[in-house]
Amino acid sequence: MAKKSKHTSWDLSPAPESTGHVDIKKKYDLFIDGKFVKPKSGKYFNTINPASEQVLSSVAHANEADVDRAVKAARKASGPWQKLSRKERAKYIYRIARLIQERAKEFAVIESLDGGKPIRESRDVDVPLAANHFFYTAGWADKLEYAFPNRKFAPYGVAGQIIPWNFPLLMAAWKIAPALATGNTVVLKPAETTPLTALKLAELIQDADLPPGVVNIITGEGDTGAAIVNHKDIDKIAFTGSTGVGKIIRKAIAGTKKKATLELGGKAANIICEDATIDQAVEGIVNGIYFNQGHVCCAGSRLFVQESVYDEVLEKLKFRIESLVVGDPLDKNTDIGAINSKEQLHTIEKYIKAGKAEGAIMYQNNCDLPSKGFWCRPTLFTNVSQSSKIVQEEIFGPVLAIQTFRTIAEVISKANNTPYGLSAGVWTDKGSKIFNLSSQMNAGVVWANTYNKFDPASPFGGYKESGIGREGGLHGLQAYLKF
Amino acid sequence: MSRLEVLKTYKIYIGGKFPRTESGRYYTPEQNGSKLGNICLSSRKDFRNAVVAARSAQGSWANRSAFNKSQIIYRIAEMLEGRRAQFIEELIKMGASKAKAVKELEESIDRLVYFAGWCDKYQQVFGSVNPVASAHFNFSMYEAQGVVSIVAPEDSALLGLISAVIPVIIGGNTAVIIASESMPLCAISFAEVLATSDLPGGVVNILTGHEKELIDHISKHMDVNGLLYCRENVPLSFDENCEINMKRLSHLYSTNWSSEDLENPYLILDHLEVKTTWHPIEQIGGSAPSY
Amino acid sequence: MKNLLNKPLKKHPDFRHTTTIDQVGVLERTSRITKRSIKNEAKMQGLKMALNMIDLTTLEGADTDQKVRQMCNKAKNLHVSSIKLPTTAAVCVYPSLVKTAKKEVEGSGVKVAAVATAFPSGQAPLDVKLADTKFAVSEGADEIDMVISRGRFHQGEYNYVYDEICAIKEACGKARLKVILETGELGSLDKVRKASDIAMYAGADFIKTSTGKISPAATMPVTYVMLQAIRDFYTQHNIMVGMKPAGGISTAKVALHYLIMVKEVLGEQWLNNNWFRFGASRLANDVLMQIEKQLSGAYQSADYFSKD
Structure with a gap:
C-alpha cells in the first residue's frame, strides 16, 4: 500500500490462518445411507476458491436417480429413527454438536476457502453458531410436549432440505438439527458453490455413528434441488434462498401433502434516528451491510437516516469504511472477503451500474484489490429514493443505499414499503420510540440498537415475501411437526 | 285479514356498511324447494372493495388493546x-x-365466549423471552399477518362461520369472508350482529356468492396476506396462487363443527407471524465486568 | 510543526446534553479491535511506537530523589539491544520531584510531566490547585496532568468543571495540559463522553483516563469512547487533542490493540507521542521483552530487563 504523506504509516502485515490441519479430498461422492457412494449420474463438478479461482475439489452431481436413492435411504431410516427413544435422539444431536466444536478450526478454514468469507467470521460466527444450534436443539428432542402443550404431534417423516451458499455450515445446522430433534430424517443439498463444509459434516455424522440414512447429504445444482422438491416421497421441504426460487417451490408443492418452510430474500430497513448513539449506529450500519460481503438475506441494505444527523452519519460511515480490510479471506485481519462466485459478482456489478445510471452517487472504500478472485469494495450510494432499483431489489452484496427521512411516521411507511419483511434495524436512545418503531416494522426480526445478531434460541424468519415459517428457538421446531 | 309479510333484503357487509353488490346481480338459493331469498351475487369488485376496507381497518384494529378486543368479542x-x-x-x-x-x-354463542377469553391471553401463553448468549434482551411475540380471506364452511352456516373468523380477527387481522353459498342467511344476519357490537367497521367483511367465481381473485389478490379455506378440499389453483405474494394458507375443515377440537388457541396462532426483537443490555454494576 | 497548545473554546455547547453511548455496542467494537492480528514488521513497528509513547510513571507517597533518578535513567536507556531503541515519551512524577527529574532527563528528549491540582482526589480549593500547577510549571514541568473535580461533575456543575480546567490551562502557560477524567469514578460511558467534551472545550491538550489510584483504570471501551470524542471534536473544530490511557496497561499485546484502536478511530496522524501516550510503570519491560523475542525468536525472562 502506498505511503501516506506527513506521518508514518502503520500497515498490518499479512496474518494468514494456517491451513496445515485441513483435509480436503480431491473428489467427493454422495453421502447416502451412511456411506459415500458414486453418483448414478456419473457426473462431477468443480468447486473453486473464489479468492484465487483455484479448484478445491470435485464433487458429485446428483441426478433424479441419486435423489431417489437418498430419499429411499431416508425413508428406510425414518421408522427406526422415530421409534428410537427421544433421549437417545437428543444424545446423537449433542454428539454432533461436540464434534463440530472439536473440529471447529478445520470447518472454519474450509468455509473460508470454499465460500470466500473472512476467517474472522467463519471462526467467530458461522462455526460456533452451527455447533451451538445443534447443542441448543438437541435438548428439545425429549421435551417437545412442553413446546406444544395440549397438542398431538408427529414428525413428517422425510425432510428435503436445500440450503444457500452464504452460510453453508450454519444453514445445514439450522436445517438438520430441528429435523432430527423432531424425529424426521433428512436429505440435504448444499449450494453448488459451497458444498465442502456440508460434506465434511457428512464425514462427521459418520464419525458420530448416526444410524445410516438418517442424514443424507447430496451435492448438485439446480436440477438436483428440483428433483428433491418434486420427489413424491418427501413430506417436508425446507428451503433457504432467493424469493424467486422460493416461489417456484411454493407452486410446485401446491396440491401435494408436502409442507414448506421458506427463508427467502430481504431488503431490510436500518433506521437511524437523530437521537441514536451515532457511533454505535455507524458500527451497526457496517455490521448490517458489510457482514459476510453483504451476502446476507437480512442485510440492512436500505439505510434511513434522519435528516438532522445525515451529514454526521455519512461522514462517519465513510471514515469507518476506510478502515475495513478487503482481501484474502484467510487473513485474520480481513473484514470483507471474496464475493462467493463470478456469477454473484456480475449481479452485484450490474446493480452498481444501475445505481450509477439512475443518478445515485457512489462512494467506495479506497483499498487495493487482489488481482485474482472475485472482489467488491464496500460500496454506498446516496441520492437514491424508494423508486430506485437498488433500493427495491435485493442485491446480496456489500452495497448500501442511503435515504433520509424527517419524521417517524414517514420512515415507518417507507420502511414497510417493500414486498419483503425479513428484518429491520432501529436506532434511537429513547425507549418509547424503540417500542413504537419495532412494533410497527413488518418484519420477523427487529434489531433495536444492534444489527445482524443470531442465536440458536432466537427464532428467525420473515413476513410477506421473505418467507414462511421460523427457524431457531422453540418456534423452529414447529416447522418439522404435523399436528 | 292476513298481513303481508315484509321480506328481508340480504345485503353484503363491507367496511361496516351494508351495500348491495356493485354488480347488481343476485342468486336465489333454495332449501327443500323453498327459496331462501334473493342473495347478492358478489363480484370481484365487491371483493376488491372489501379488501380495501379490511386493509384500512387493520392497523388500528391490531393496535387496540387485547382487553378491548376481548370485550368486543364478548x-x-x-x-x-x-x-x-x-x-x-x-x-x-x-x-x-x-x-x-x-x-x-x-x-356459537359459547364459542364466542371461549375465544373472547383468549384475546388477552394467547400472547402471554405463547410469547417468549429467548435466552440468547450475548448481552441482549430477546423476545418473540405474535403479530397479525394483515388481511386474511376466508372461504367459510359451506355446511355450517353459523357455527362454522364463527369458528373460522373469530380466531382470525382475535390476533389483529381483518377478514374478508365468502359465506356459505347454499346457506348464506346467517352470515348476513351475523354481519348485523357485528355492526351493532362495537366491532370497528372493516374488521370483518362478508360477501355472498359463488366460490368458483371469486376464488381466483381471492388467491391472486396482492394485498391479501393470508387465506383460510374451510371447505373439504383446497382447490389446486387456490394453493398454487399463494406463490404470487407468499400468502399464508391454512385449511380448517371439520365434519363436526361443534367438536371441542375447534376450541384451542393454536387456531389463533395459525394466522399470526412471530416477531423477534433484540436490544442490548448494558453491563455495568453488579457482578458484571466494569465498563 | 503545528502548535501543540490548545486554547479553551469560549463558545461551548450545553454540557447537560452531550452525545450518548451504547455500552454494548462499544464492547462489541472494542472486542473486534482485539481480533486484529499484528504480526512481523507491523508488530515490530508497533512495539517501538508503544515504547516511545510511554509516560514512565512513579506516583508514590514514598517517592524520593533517588527513586526518581533511577526511573529517569530507565526512561532514557530502556534496554541494551542489538537495535536502536527509542526513549519513553516522558516521565511522570509529583510536583516536588519535577526539578530532580528535569535535571536527570536533560538533553535526552524525554519530557517531564507533573501531576497537579491536588492529585489524585482533586478535593482542594481552586487557588490551591492553581498554586500546585504553577509550582510544577516553575520547577520546569513540560506537561501537567490535572484531575477534574468529580464531585462537582456528579453534582451536575458542568460549567464549574469547565471553568476550573480553563483556569488551570491558563496557569500551565507553555506546558501541555493533560486532563484526567478518572473514568473509574464516573460510572458510565455517557459520563465519560460528557467529561471528555468538557475537558476538550476547556482547552485540554490531552484527555487522560485515570490517576492509576482507582480501579478500573484505563480500559479499551473507555478509551474508545474518549477517542470518538476526540474525533468528533476534531471534525467540528479542526483541533487535535491527544489521548492518554493510564493505569492497567501492562502487556505489549494490549498496548498494540490500543494503537490499532487509535489508528482506526482517529487515523495515523495520532500515532506519535505528540498525540498519544500510555501512562504506565510496568508496560515498558513487557514491550522490550516482545521486541527481543521478535529479534531472537526466543521467549524472554524478566531477569534480563532492568527494573527501575
Missing part, C-alpha cells in the same frame, strides 16, 4: 344471544331441525 356473544329467535328461525329455514338449530346457536 359483546358479539351478547348480541347474538339477544337475537336467538332470528338465528334459530334462519337455521331452520336453511334445513335444520328446531333442536339442531337451538344447539348450533348456543354453541
Whole structure:
C-alpha cells in the first residue's frame, strides 16, 4: 500500500490462518445411507476458491436417480429413527454438536476457502453458531410436549432440505438439527458453490455413528434441488434462498401433502434516528451491510437516516469504511472477503451500474484489490429514493443505499414499503420510540440498537415475501411437526 | 285479514356498511324447494372493495388493546344471544331441525365466549423471552399477518362461520369472508350482529356468492396476506396462487363443527407471524465486568 | 510543526446534553479491535511506537530523589539491544520531584510531566490547585496532568468543571495540559463522553483516563469512547487533542490493540507521542521483552530487563 504523506504509516502485515490441519479430498461422492457412494449420474463438478479461482475439489452431481436413492435411504431410516427413544435422539444431536466444536478450526478454514468469507467470521460466527444450534436443539428432542402443550404431534417423516451458499455450515445446522430433534430424517443439498463444509459434516455424522440414512447429504445444482422438491416421497421441504426460487417451490408443492418452510430474500430497513448513539449506529450500519460481503438475506441494505444527523452519519460511515480490510479471506485481519462466485459478482456489478445510471452517487472504500478472485469494495450510494432499483431489489452484496427521512411516521411507511419483511434495524436512545418503531416494522426480526445478531434460541424468519415459517428457538421446531 | 309479510333484503357487509353488490346481480338459493331469498351475487369488485376496507381497518384494529378486543368479542356473544329467535328461525329455514338449530346457536354463542377469553391471553401463553448468549434482551411475540380471506364452511352456516373468523380477527387481522353459498342467511344476519357490537367497521367483511367465481381473485389478490379455506378440499389453483405474494394458507375443515377440537388457541396462532426483537443490555454494576 | 497548545473554546455547547453511548455496542467494537492480528514488521513497528509513547510513571507517597533518578535513567536507556531503541515519551512524577527529574532527563528528549491540582482526589480549593500547577510549571514541568473535580461533575456543575480546567490551562502557560477524567469514578460511558467534551472545550491538550489510584483504570471501551470524542471534536473544530490511557496497561499485546484502536478511530496522524501516550510503570519491560523475542525468536525472562 502506498505511503501516506506527513506521518508514518502503520500497515498490518499479512496474518494468514494456517491451513496445515485441513483435509480436503480431491473428489467427493454422495453421502447416502451412511456411506459415500458414486453418483448414478456419473457426473462431477468443480468447486473453486473464489479468492484465487483455484479448484478445491470435485464433487458429485446428483441426478433424479441419486435423489431417489437418498430419499429411499431416508425413508428406510425414518421408522427406526422415530421409534428410537427421544433421549437417545437428543444424545446423537449433542454428539454432533461436540464434534463440530472439536473440529471447529478445520470447518472454519474450509468455509473460508470454499465460500470466500473472512476467517474472522467463519471462526467467530458461522462455526460456533452451527455447533451451538445443534447443542441448543438437541435438548428439545425429549421435551417437545412442553413446546406444544395440549397438542398431538408427529414428525413428517422425510425432510428435503436445500440450503444457500452464504452460510453453508450454519444453514445445514439450522436445517438438520430441528429435523432430527423432531424425529424426521433428512436429505440435504448444499449450494453448488459451497458444498465442502456440508460434506465434511457428512464425514462427521459418520464419525458420530448416526444410524445410516438418517442424514443424507447430496451435492448438485439446480436440477438436483428440483428433483428433491418434486420427489413424491418427501413430506417436508425446507428451503433457504432467493424469493424467486422460493416461489417456484411454493407452486410446485401446491396440491401435494408436502409442507414448506421458506427463508427467502430481504431488503431490510436500518433506521437511524437523530437521537441514536451515532457511533454505535455507524458500527451497526457496517455490521448490517458489510457482514459476510453483504451476502446476507437480512442485510440492512436500505439505510434511513434522519435528516438532522445525515451529514454526521455519512461522514462517519465513510471514515469507518476506510478502515475495513478487503482481501484474502484467510487473513485474520480481513473484514470483507471474496464475493462467493463470478456469477454473484456480475449481479452485484450490474446493480452498481444501475445505481450509477439512475443518478445515485457512489462512494467506495479506497483499498487495493487482489488481482485474482472475485472482489467488491464496500460500496454506498446516496441520492437514491424508494423508486430506485437498488433500493427495491435485493442485491446480496456489500452495497448500501442511503435515504433520509424527517419524521417517524414517514420512515415507518417507507420502511414497510417493500414486498419483503425479513428484518429491520432501529436506532434511537429513547425507549418509547424503540417500542413504537419495532412494533410497527413488518418484519420477523427487529434489531433495536444492534444489527445482524443470531442465536440458536432466537427464532428467525420473515413476513410477506421473505418467507414462511421460523427457524431457531422453540418456534423452529414447529416447522418439522404435523399436528 | 292476513298481513303481508315484509321480506328481508340480504345485503353484503363491507367496511361496516351494508351495500348491495356493485354488480347488481343476485342468486336465489333454495332449501327443500323453498327459496331462501334473493342473495347478492358478489363480484370481484365487491371483493376488491372489501379488501380495501379490511386493509384500512387493520392497523388500528391490531393496535387496540387485547382487553378491548376481548370485550368486543364478548359483546358479539351478547348480541347474538339477544337475537336467538332470528338465528334459530334462519337455521331452520336453511334445513335444520328446531333442536339442531337451538344447539348450533348456543354453541356459537359459547364459542364466542371461549375465544373472547383468549384475546388477552394467547400472547402471554405463547410469547417468549429467548435466552440468547450475548448481552441482549430477546423476545418473540405474535403479530397479525394483515388481511386474511376466508372461504367459510359451506355446511355450517353459523357455527362454522364463527369458528373460522373469530380466531382470525382475535390476533389483529381483518377478514374478508365468502359465506356459505347454499346457506348464506346467517352470515348476513351475523354481519348485523357485528355492526351493532362495537366491532370497528372493516374488521370483518362478508360477501355472498359463488366460490368458483371469486376464488381466483381471492388467491391472486396482492394485498391479501393470508387465506383460510374451510371447505373439504383446497382447490389446486387456490394453493398454487399463494406463490404470487407468499400468502399464508391454512385449511380448517371439520365434519363436526361443534367438536371441542375447534376450541384451542393454536387456531389463533395459525394466522399470526412471530416477531423477534433484540436490544442490548448494558453491563455495568453488579457482578458484571466494569465498563 | 503545528502548535501543540490548545486554547479553551469560549463558545461551548450545553454540557447537560452531550452525545450518548451504547455500552454494548462499544464492547462489541472494542472486542473486534482485539481480533486484529499484528504480526512481523507491523508488530515490530508497533512495539517501538508503544515504547516511545510511554509516560514512565512513579506516583508514590514514598517517592524520593533517588527513586526518581533511577526511573529517569530507565526512561532514557530502556534496554541494551542489538537495535536502536527509542526513549519513553516522558516521565511522570509529583510536583516536588519535577526539578530532580528535569535535571536527570536533560538533553535526552524525554519530557517531564507533573501531576497537579491536588492529585489524585482533586478535593482542594481552586487557588490551591492553581498554586500546585504553577509550582510544577516553575520547577520546569513540560506537561501537567490535572484531575477534574468529580464531585462537582456528579453534582451536575458542568460549567464549574469547565471553568476550573480553563483556569488551570491558563496557569500551565507553555506546558501541555493533560486532563484526567478518572473514568473509574464516573460510572458510565455517557459520563465519560460528557467529561471528555468538557475537558476538550476547556482547552485540554490531552484527555487522560485515570490517576492509576482507582480501579478500573484505563480500559479499551473507555478509551474508545474518549477517542470518538476526540474525533468528533476534531471534525467540528479542526483541533487535535491527544489521548492518554493510564493505569492497567501492562502487556505489549494490549498496548498494540490500543494503537490499532487509535489508528482506526482517529487515523495515523495520532500515532506519535505528540498525540498519544500510555501512562504506565510496568508496560515498558513487557514491550522490550516482545521486541527481543521478535529479534531472537526466543521467549524472554524478566531477569534480563532492568527494573527501575
